[in-house]
Amino acid sequence: MQKSLVYLPIVALVLLYVGCSNSVPADITTADVVSTDQASEDQTSDQGTSPPGACNTTVNPGRVTIHRLNRAEYNNTVRDLMGDETQPAQDFPTDDHGHGYDNNANVLALSPLLIEKYERAAEQLVDAALALPNEQPVESSFQAQFLEATTGGAGNGYWNLWSNGELYVPFEITTAGTYLFSAQVAGQQAGPDLVQIELRTNTVPFASFAVAATPETPTTYTASTHLEPGNYEFGVAFTNDYYMPDQGEDRNLLVYTLGMHGPFPGNPVAIHIEAEGMEGAGEADQGLVRVGVGESLQHTYQAPSDGTYKTRLRAGVDANAPVTASILIDDAVFWSGEIVSPADAATVIEHTGSLSAGQHSVSISIDSSDSEAELWVDWMYIVGDIHVPETVPSPERAKIMVCSPDETDALECARTIFEGFAKRAWRRPVTDEELDRLVGFVELAFAEDADFETGIGLGLQAILLSPHFLFRVELDPLEAGTSAHPLNDYEMASRLSYFLWSSMPDEELFSLAEYQQLQDDQVIESQVRRMLADPKARALTDNFAGQWLYTRKLSDVFRDSVLFPDFDDDLSDSMRTETELFFEWFLSENHNVLNMLDADFTFMDSRLSEFYDIPLSGDGSSFETVSTDGTVRSGLLTQGSILTVTSHTFRTSPVKRGKWVLSQLMCQEPPAPPPGVEALPEPDESVKTLRERLELHRTDPVCASCHMMMDPIGLGMENFDAIGAWRDTDHGEIIDATGVLPGDLAFDGVPELAQIIKADPATARCITEHMFVYALGRGETAQDSCGLDEITDTWSKQGYGLADLMVLIAQHELFRTRQAENTEGVE
Template identity: 40%
Template sequence: MRAYLFAFCVLACGCADDPAPAPAQSDACLSVDPGPSPIRRMTRFEYNNTVRDLLGDTTSPAAGFGAEEEALGFNNNAANLVTSSTLAEKYMLAAEGISARVTEKLSRILPCDPAHIGEEPCAREFIDRFGARAYRRPLAPGEADMLYAVFAYGRTIHDFREGIRMVIEAALQSPHFLYRVEFGAPNRPSDGIVRLNNWEIASRLSYLLWGTMPDDELFAAAEAGLLQTRKEISAQARRMLDDPKARDVTLEFHRQWLDYDRIASATKDPVLFPTWSSDLKNAMKKETERFIDAVIFEESGDLGALLTASYSYLSPELAEFYGVTPPSGSGFERVELDPGERAGLLTMGSLLTINAHSNQTSPVHRGKLVREAFLCDIMPPPPPDAVIVVPEPDPDSTARERFAEHSKNPACAGCHQLMDPLGFGFENYDPIGRFRAEENGAPIDASGNIVDSDINGEFIGAVELAHKLTGSEDVRGCYTKQWFRYASGRGETRADDCSMAVLKERFKATGGNIKELLVALTQTDAFLYRKAGGAQ
């Protein structure tokens, strides 16, 4: 039977055309160009969310699929989401398991009672409804018939339940479930641009803002043809950002962008840092997530607050670590921090810890974080013949003195002059992120310098650096670019110049409001259109 289902899953398919949004009209960008348009496969995050919302399965079956390969800092880059034979087998096994679990009690998933209206009519009603939700568009007549043939086979060899189970198993292996297959309608016959139809826009909205399939309201809007104008799409985006699922996506984006998950495997010298523990690591991660979530959805909502807020959300344990008065409750509550010591994400224990060595700080890693994550620079690897030697801790010197040797090596100086002077500004924070004024009895020199940016100049300490970054057009542009990469599943190209310009202008006009940036993403050519002929 597996061979039968596999053959079913690779059949070609189609979907109906709908009118689509009009092209963007601005002085600089009068023609539509969506840039490259790769077909998008679900990530593990999206797969788990989708089977939860489609069938109520909360077992996170995609955990066994294996990690996606990252590109440009994110794991949803379409070029890397290749379905190997191993992954195809895991999809098959997951489909078998999910279909078996959800059909244990058929009344939870059936829209009808087969004993009342008959097995065939009930099966067809289920197939029409389930198939449309699984494929995120109405089924074509041939598709419904194929799924019914699967049901009929299962019914013949066993019973009604087995027929329904096999329909679910087959649908979960279909390219129309695993991929966002988009056909749309021609924009103009000669330009090779495809306007996405209402159902395709609904899926783009739901996977961008929720990381899952559309809800009933989005499906209803698509069916009514109410996802054709930018105004209609914007209204849906704003509604969706008020849903808790939007919080999951913003956390997923920031988790990948800043890579703070690495704290789970961060090790520190137990002699130097006896308080370092799994509980402390978990608390640091939760602080970062609670802070990001609160800034975007409960506080001012802007990038500046992410970078410069002098408050955080701490547990009693973490408050003790930071040396501040603990919150009254046992959970993570808003706590004011010393504005001379802490400012937003860059001075949080999680980011400081993962960008340090086990027994000393790392100006290189901390400077590289700023360069790559916040300025979108790409730091090349060391020369092939370079001998990488991390200086050993020395009680008679500071980390700044030890790492300054990089700038004296001609083979290393070029890149390290971009990173190290930034990283030296973080020397007030030890390898686990505690604030310090001295190292080995010597006063900390936290002076730094930033070059090759729109905010070149000297600064003292990470707090001052954070405030400089907040005023940077380069930083706002980089944050916009990072979201574009995540939203599009690819890197930006020259064809995206107009879309990027509109996004940057909107982000600046709204004071760096992150939710407004997400709405703006849904208004770009890259979101509303695609190139004809599949991945390009």
């Protein structure tokens, strides 16, 4: 894409597109946009619960703050929109969390730094998407006497560098690759050494040579280097000036031409052979070597690889005596033809053919019945491998560039391109006014003498920088007033796709939205189940389960290698994978999710098998389903991932484990401890065990209310150490894993504790709440409670299948409707 259009930041150009007064479209009110300050406030807002008897038939679905795409959503969206797998959002600032999830709209603020990152990502994404097929090599030659130099002066067809300095030519590289550079030079020799030269780019040398050539027989020296796109200067430098005027000694470098050839995808090798240096050469006449009938010039050449090679031969004949000449490689004819140019105006013959890797014998000869016929040879040049594979435009480019300005009116073509891309990027139909503004980028490009694709590229960047791409925009109809109203079908398609895929809708969802079919319960159910069967539903494991079950936190875990020598990155990865596969099994099979608490199976590889001391049936190179019946492992609460992320660096934490169960499985998260609360006492002779230290801690009335619930749960998991390994003792004392929960619910160890949690109605209701909060990207409000109770009740009758829960949430009015807001007076 042409770069010289304008030097305005693309964000400034986008402002022209969205309207000069504001970077947020007029149909999005300022009340919808989250500032950084608001994000920190909303993160801790109290949602409340519905009081008993408060439920009625009127649903208040609330409003979801305009939802910026988080990093995962951005990466997935550009993957599905443009086929880009580079995950550009990994370079964005980390997203905040609200109500346990990083897709909470209330905390997804828009900072100046993030805007800068968006601009850079948009440019890189568009450049990659519009990349053309491999560029064919171009060859250029420059007469030295017309170039610039740091010293010396022009002579008759050359530039004389009479002191150390450089002759150079500026050029621009638009395609990365290997480039061949050459300099035809001669030396005015003086002193004990030959003339020394360097070939340079931007004053940095990449090759050096000792020049034996004299002004009577200039020689071309060639070398290659890899260059990335950018502006460069290629030069030849004279580096060992020698001047002794008293002795009449003056060493100079004469430069005749500079040349460049490229780009090449590989690493071609070039060699320039003066005829005088070839085997069989006789005495030269003005630099030309005679070849008569029955004679030949030979040279041995090493081809670096199989491929395509180009030869050049500069030669002439006696006046009015054409000669048929041949270039043979390994005694096989590589080229043969008639040369008619006289020797004093020798011609350059060029031929391209295939060679295999290895050493080859190259020879030049003539074929004539005239024994007096002769050929005069100046030099020969061989370069290869120069093959550039023919490629077709990428599928991503073809999907965007659906027409060509050569085949139709350029502005109509631009309109077609923008309409298709913007509809998918903005996840809704595009208005004529919006299209007019986008086509304006192409008109701007033409006004600046730039090409069609430059304008298209700017328009595509504007689409990617528009709030309609960066945010999941949901708007209230003008007639909605302040009442609840259904989402339109395109908004519904986006809610479904970002819930289940963390990405944009696919073509089937777009088609259903176009025909207004996404308001039907049966259609919604069929779409949810279809989408869950798609590989893109892996996003639920990464983004929902990863935050609900804390598996994302494993990458931040550190353990002392002396206390826990078994713990390393490989074990951590295996722990994470175990829990992820466990979750995916319940999701894909639609099994009762409450059975995650006491399941008699798990997933293990050889690393976990060794750590858990449970044998595998296979070789352990991949994960397999393993029965845990009769072992200490049974369900989530005994998996290494959960036990590790809920521990401290050097020891277990019954408090963290109890809090995790309460918040993630029962939605009864205790409040943060008040300021000034003392930490647990260190162990001593009178207070040895962690249970005793916690009991001492609970004697403080300020601490007792919360710890009465957390501590028994965490202590019931104490048989597992800080990395989830089984143990019977702690500091030499037998571990007591018994406990009593409110309601006189006694247990001994994790299996009995898990049964209590599983049987508590709060657990199913809590899982519903977590899924709902993730699905809508907002916290639960008091107005949601009745709807969530209704979903949970229906779900219980269906058997608590995880996929069933997602269907029920997607079908519910809380998901499908939005509370309108009276924006009169809002600017």
